[in-house]
Amino acid sequence: MSGLETVKIIVDAEKEASNMLNEAQARASEIRKQIDTLVEVEREKRLSVARKEAASIVQKAESEGKSEAIRYQEESKQNIKKVLQRASANQAAAVKTLFDMIMG
C-alpha cells in the first residue's frame, strides 16, 4: 500500500468518524427536543384526569350536601312539629299563668 493510499484511508476514516459523531449529536439534540413535548403531553393527560375527578368530587359533594340538607330539614321539621304540638297543649296553662302575673 502506498503512502497516498494510507493517507486516504485515514482521511476517510476520520470523515466517517466525524459523520458518526455529528449524527449522534443530531440524534441527541432531537431526543432533548422531545422532552418538552413529552412532559407537556404527560401533564395535560394527568391533569385532565385530575380535573375531571375534581369536578366529579365537587359535583358529588353538592348532591350529597343537598340530600343531607333536605334530610336534616325533614327531621328538624318533625321535631319542630312536636315542639309546637307540646306548646299548643301547654297554651291554656301559659295564658292562665301570664294572666295571673299581670293581675298581680
Added chain:
Amino acid sequence: MAREKARQIVEQAENERQRLVEDAKATIAREANDILRNAQAEADGIKRREVSEARHQVKLLEQSEKDRILTVVLDEVKARVRETAGDESKYLAYIARLGADAIRQLGMDQVIVHLNAEDLKRIKVSNFTHEIDKHAPSLAKVEISKEPILASGGIVVSSQDGKVRIVNTFEQRFEALEPKLLIEAGQLLFSEK
C-alpha cells in the same frame, strides 16, 4: 472509538430525557394531587355550607313558629286582662288594690287617682274610695281626677302636684312585665319537662 463515543452521546441524551420526564411526572403527580386535595376541600366546604344553610333555615322557621305562638298567647292574655275590666266587681277590687299599693309607695297624705274615660263614667267614686280604704285604711285622702288617662284599664296614682306618679295601667304592667312574661311563657310552652 467514534462509534462508542456516538453511542455514549445518544445514551446520555436518552438518560437525560428519562430523568427529566420522570422528574416532570413526579411534579405533575403533585400538581394532580393538589387539584384533588383542593377539590376535596371545596367539596367539604360545599357540604358544610349546605347543611349549615339548612340549619339556619330550620332555626329561623323554629323561631318564627315559636314567636307566632308566643304572640298568640300574649294576645290572649291581653284580651283576658281587658275582659276583666268588663266584670265590674272584680275589676273594682283589682284597681282598688293597685291604688292602695301605689298610695303606700307614695307615702303621702293626699293623692290623686287617675282612671280612663270608661272607668270614670261607670265607677262610683264613693264605691271606689271605699274599696281602696279596705286595702289601705286611712292612709291618704283620695281624690279622683276628672281628666281621663289614655289606657285600656288600670290606674295612675299621683301626688297632688302631679310630680310623682305611680303608673299601674294595663299597658304599663305589660311593658314592665314583658321580659318576665316572655321567659315564663317560653318555659311553659317550649320546655321539654
